[in-house]
Amino acid sequence: MNSPISTAARLSQWMPRLVLAPSFILAMFFIYGLIAWNGYLSLSASRLLPNYTFVGVEQYINLWESERWWVALKNLAIFGGLFLFFGMAIGLLLAILLDQKIRAEGVLRTVYLYPMALSFIVTGTAWKWILNPGLGIERVVQGLGFPDFTFDWLINPDRAIYTIVIAGVWQSAGFVMALFLAGLRGIDDSILKAAQIDGASLPRIYWRIIIPSLRPVFFSTLMVLSHLAIKSFDLVMALTAGGPGFATDLPATFMYTMAFSRGQIGLGAASATIMLATVAAIVVPYLYSELRSKR
C-alpha cells in the first residue's frame, strides 16, 4: 500500500508544518522566552552583570522611587500627547486637502512622505543643527529684524522635550497622511454624491460623513503612532541624548542608560517590563479583535 504517490501526499501534508516550525520555534524562544528571561532579570539582584539572586520586586520599588523614571514617564505623556495630536491633525488635514483633485498630488505626496524614509538619527542630527541656539533658527529670525529673538529650547530643560515633538511630527505626519489618504480613497462615492445632491456643503460632508467613516483608519493610525511614541529612542538619542541632564529621557532611553551604561541591569529590565505591559495593554486587544473579525 505504500505507493510513492501516497508517501509524496503524506509528505505534502506534513510539509507546511515542517516549513513553519523553525520560524515558530524561533519566535517562541526569541519573543516569549526572552520576555520571560527579562522578567526574571527584573526580579534579580543584577547590576553590572547578570546576577540571578532572586530579590523579589525590589527593582520595581527602586524604579518607582526613581525621580528619573518619573521624568521619563512625564516626558512620554507630554511627547506622546502632542505627537499624537499634531501628527493626526496635520496628517488628516493634508490627506483631505490632497483629496481635492490636486494636479500635483503625486509630487506633493512624495514631498510630505520622504522624511519617513530617513533614519531618526538623520532627522535628529538635522534638527539639532536647525534648532541650534545661536547659529540656527535664532540667527535667521534675528536677521529678519528681531535682534532680541532667542530660541534656546534645545538646551532649556523645560523646553527641550518640545523639540523632540517638532522633529517627531515632521518625520511622521506624512505617514499619517498616507494612511488617511488610502482610507479616503476607499470611501464609496455614491454616498457622497447623494449628499452633494441633497445640497450638503463640502465641510459638512467631511465632518458628518467622511471623517466618521474613517473611524477604523483613525483607530489603526492611533495605534501605530502611540506605539511609535512609546518606542521612541533614536530621535531622542540623536537630538538631545536625553539631556540637558535627563530632562528629555523617555522610558526607552531610560532603559538603555540603566541597562547598558549605568550598570543597573535589574532596574533596566524592570523598566522594560513596564514598557511591555503598557504596549501589551494597547496591542493585545487590538490584535485579538483584528484576528477575530476576519473569521
Added chain:
Amino acid sequence: MSAPVPVTTTVSAAARPRASAQTGPVSAPKWHRFALWSVLFLFALFFLTPMYVMLTTSLKDMAQIREGNLLSLPTSPNFDAWAKAWSSACTGIDCGGLRPFFMNSVLMVIPAVLVSSAIGAVNGYVLSKWRFRGSELMFALMLFGMFMPLQVVLLPMSQVLGWMGIASSIWGLVLVHILAGLPSTTLFFRNYYVGLPDELIKAAMLDGAGFWRIFWRIVVPLSTPIIVVTLIWQFTNIWNDFLFGVVFSGGASKPVTVGLNNLANTSSAVKEYNVDMAAAMIAALPTLFVYIVAGKYFVRGLTAGAVKG
C-alpha cells in the same frame, strides 16, 4: 524608524487614486483653490526646509556658516565637508570618517534583508494556502513580535549572542535583524497570498504538483510586487536601525547610524556643522534613493493593510 504595520488584509489597495472621485468641489470659487494651494505649498516648505538646510550646510565651509545663516546659499559650494565626513572625520577617538560604518551597514543589510524576506515568503505561503489546525494561532503568536517594545529582549539577547560567539559582530546584527524582521515579512506575504485565488493551487494539486513545485512554479512568479515591497521595507528598516546597532555592535561592527550619531555628538574644539550635515546626507542617501526610485512600493509597505477592506 520601524513603524509597525497594522494587521489586516491586502497590500494592494493602498494609495491608488479613486476611479471616479467626486469628493472634490465641483465648481469651487477661485479663492478656495488659492487657499488650498497655499496651505499645501506651505506644508511642502515645512517638509523640504530641513533637507535644504542639510544640503546647503554640507556644501559650505565653516567661515560661511559663521557669517551667513541657515537659509543662505553657499557662496562657493564644494564637497570638502563630504570628503571629510566620508574618510577623515572623528567619531569619538578614531578619525576614519563614516566609511567603515557605511561598509558595515552594507554588509549587514544585504544578508539580513534577503534571508528575512525569503523566510517570510515561505511562511506567508503556508499561512495562506496551506493552513492547518493551529496555524492561525501560531501566526498570532508570531505577530506579537512586531509590536512588543524591543527593549524587553535587549538584555537576554546580548547574552544569547555572547554564548553563540557572535556578540559585537556583524553576524550578530544580521541574526537579530532577521529575527526581528520575520513577523512583518511573514505578515506581508501572508496578506498578499490570501488574495491569490485558491483555485490556482487546487488546480495545480490535481495536476500532481506538490508543495514546493506550486510555490516555485505558480506562487513565486506572481509575487513580484510583494517581493519588491518587502525588500524595500526591510532595507529601509534595517539600514535605519539604531537601537540594535548601538546595543549589539562592537568596535569594528558599528552600522552607519551609530557612526553618524557618534560623529555628530563628538565634541571637538570647533564644531563642524557642515561635516555633520554631510555625514547625515551620506547616511540618508541609500534609503532616500530607494524612496525616490521606488516610492510607490515604499508607501505600499507603510500602508500595508492599515486600511480595512
